[in-house]
């Protein structure tokens with residue numbers, strides 16, 4: 790599982806926390822990506838790490854760490870997209886959507902962690918598909934989430 794002593798992962802995790810702390814929506818300086826975009830890129834990278842495990846090029850431990858990161862990403866969504874203001878700032882962000890997203894993403898991330906623990910790649914593939922459809926899919930059409 791997520792073993793301590795993987796410095797790269799710890800750096801990524803603390804970067805995420807720092808972003809969440811200063812996520813005034815669209816408070817980025819001109820030319821800089823928003824905190825929301827940076828966080829989304831991280832989520833996509835985590836999805837790619839799980840996919841690498843499914844296809845045999847990534848380790849189980851790295852996939853488990855990525856699933857934990859996706860859980861953290863889910864928990865951080867209310868900070869990135871405050872339910873009170875986000876629907877006014879994003880065209881497609883209905884109040885229902887913004888409220889449903891954190892729970893949907895964390896539930897899918899936890900199911901993903903459980904699947905990774907089994908070591909059964911077919912189960913992990915199913916759980917990742919569920920994440921994309923029911924987690925990311927709350928806000929994105931699955932086909933719109935670019936695959937790496």
Ligand code: HEC
Nearest residue numbers: 823825826829830832833836870879890924925927928934
């Ligand atoms: C709460 C709704 C919501 C959920 C859930 C969500 N996204 Fe996003 N996503 C957005 C919004 C809004 C943007 C545009 C952010 C911006 O640029 O300010 C975005 C942008 C992106 C981008 C483009 C980032 C860039 O380069 O600008 C990617 C990639 C992405 N999301 C991937 C994902 C993945 C993978 C998941 C699931 C693990 C996910 N998203 C879940 C709302 C969501």
